[in-house]
Amino acid sequence: MNTQIVNINLSHCNYSIFINESCFDFNAVAHLLKNRKIAIISNETVAPLYLEPLKQSLKRYNNSLHHLILKDGEQYKNQDSWNQILDFLADNSFNRSDLLMSLGGGVICDMTGFAAASWMRGIDFIQVPTSLLAQVDASVGGKTGINHKKGKNLIGAFHQPLAVIINASTLKTLPEREFKSGLGETTKYGFINQPQFKQWLQEHSEEIIRLNLAIMCQLIAKCCKYKKEIVQQDEKESGIRALLNLGHTFAHAIETYTQYKEYTHGEAVAIGMVMAAQLSVNLGIANDNLRKELEKHLQDFNLLTMLPKAVNATELVELMRLDKKTINNSHRLILLKSIGNAFIQTNVCEKDILQAILSTQH
Ligand SMILES: NC(=O)c1ccc[n+]([C@@H]2O[C@H](COP(=O)([O-])OP(=O)(O)OC[C@H]3O[C@@H](n4cnc5c(N)ncnc54)[C@H](O)[C@@H]3O)[C@@H](O)[C@H]2O)c1
Structure with missing residues (x-):
């Protein structure tokens, strides 16, 4: 199976983007998944399509998988949804050594990244972008955030992911x-x-x-x-x-x-x-x-x-x-x-x- 890799080298961290044609390939990042809780954040559109396949791919490496499904839409990229993620992490006792994972388009990736940047002053996260826009753009550069009612992306932080896993076949279901x-x-x-x-x-x-x-x-x-x-x-x-x-x-x-x-x-x-x-x-x-x-x-x-x-x-x-x-x-x-x-x-x-x-x- 052919996975393309793009390495990102920043001043204080490096990470890779893995791009595969047909599956969620976590092989190269297996060491990042072990012995920690993982919270997968998705939405009501993407979760029914890909939450189970994603969990199946992760189960080889980790069995402590949690998930939270948010409402779908840019109008939900807001403080309420961000709070929901933080409440979920609190309710499930996530601590600094645990991991967040986004499964969705740019909205879910940005919000999950921002929750990871803010929870306990910053925990690890992995992006699993499923829209073309998130794969070609939101996956690189560590901009995370939510909208304020006065404007887009006004609240946010720079927080780089540990890795980005792209399964291009998810594009088949993209409207x-x-x-x-x-x-x-x-x-x-x-x-x-x-x-x-x-x-x-x-x-x-x-x-x-x-x-x-x-x-x-x-x-x-x-x-x-x-x-x-x-x-x-x-x-x-x-x-x-x-x-x-x-x-x-x-x-x-x-x-x-x-x-x-x-x-x-x-x-x-x-x-x-x-x-x-x-x-x-x-x-x-x-x-x-x-x-x-x-x-x-x-x-x-x-x-x-x-x-x-x-x-x-x-x-x-x-x-x-x-x-x-x-x-x-x-x-x-x-x-x-x-x-x-x-x-x-x-x-x-x-x-x-x-x-x-x-x-x-x-
Ligand atoms: N962080 C960055 O650097 C960066 C860069 C560009 C854009 N963004 C942000 O990304 C957001 C836009 O991202 P977007 O266009 O992905 O929007 P989106 O996340 O709203 O996704 C678009 C729609 O497609 C659905 N979807 C996603 N993947 C799917 C799939 N595989 N199959 C079926 N449906 C699927 C979503 O549920 C949603 O309904 C904006 O909020 C923008 O600010 C961030």
Whole structure:
């Protein structure tokens, strides 16, 4: 059985991402599982599909398996769910030497990671991401957290997992819309600093859409490598790591404005990347073709590239002020000089942001 491995080397810890086509392969991390309680955190959608297979894979190494099933949805990535995890750990006497394990998409991975970061000032956790978005993005870099009613991911911590176990065959049950959402995050690496990856995606678009699992494993491994190259240089986002937020400041505002109900995260990111491209063109940083080229690539993967006119652009700009990338109301955004050449632009004025949003509405 072919497992691909991506090693992440950070200043104070190393861990690996194991990517397998057909199973939850814990063989290489068996030593991390022994003689401790394990709490698997999942949700009501993913647990019926994968909790039993996951437990079967773990039982060879550990028999002290507990599980907690939370409600499904970004709207439950909140303090109540986080409290539920902490209460569960308390009720089952979890201590510093025990282990948390996430089984689900990015919401479950982020919340479980944050509970692991906070319980007894930090306990170990392993990520088992089951959505494409979580496999290509949330699995690398140690950002954990929950939403606050005022905005997305406002509460959180950096906490690196012990390992990430990816079983790409879980993608078979992922709803098509969520799969596309993952592709939204996937395409960003091609736009930020890996133009050859945009080419690779184009060449393999059919296999990707048909969910060829061998190609999907390659895609996941490539994205994890691209992200790790950036994260290894800047773990805590004091510089270059911010590039990964291409389109995200717009996206977070869109998600907050629509109360996480209208757009998946990746859909919002795709639209946000078009806004960033439009802004780059408007500011004379990029040539006129940039937006069209970016839009065409997103449309090849059936991703949305425009927002309806009914969305109030002024309110979106206001919401963007609360983003963590905003310093003293001066907007710091990731813009593009060209495809594969993203950079951090400070002091972007709100009038220009508003204009870019308005030109991305129909
Ligand atoms: N930590 C990071 O670095 C990072 C990076 C990117 C995104 N995120 C976060 O990730 C979240 C988005 O993640 P997401 O898109 O995975 O959303 P999600 O976790 O809500 O998952 C999407 C939907 O797919 C379901 N699902 C997941 N795997 C499935 C499977 N194999 N089969 C059937 N259904 C499945 C989920 O239950 C959910 O209904 C956001 O909260 C975002 O902030 C974090």
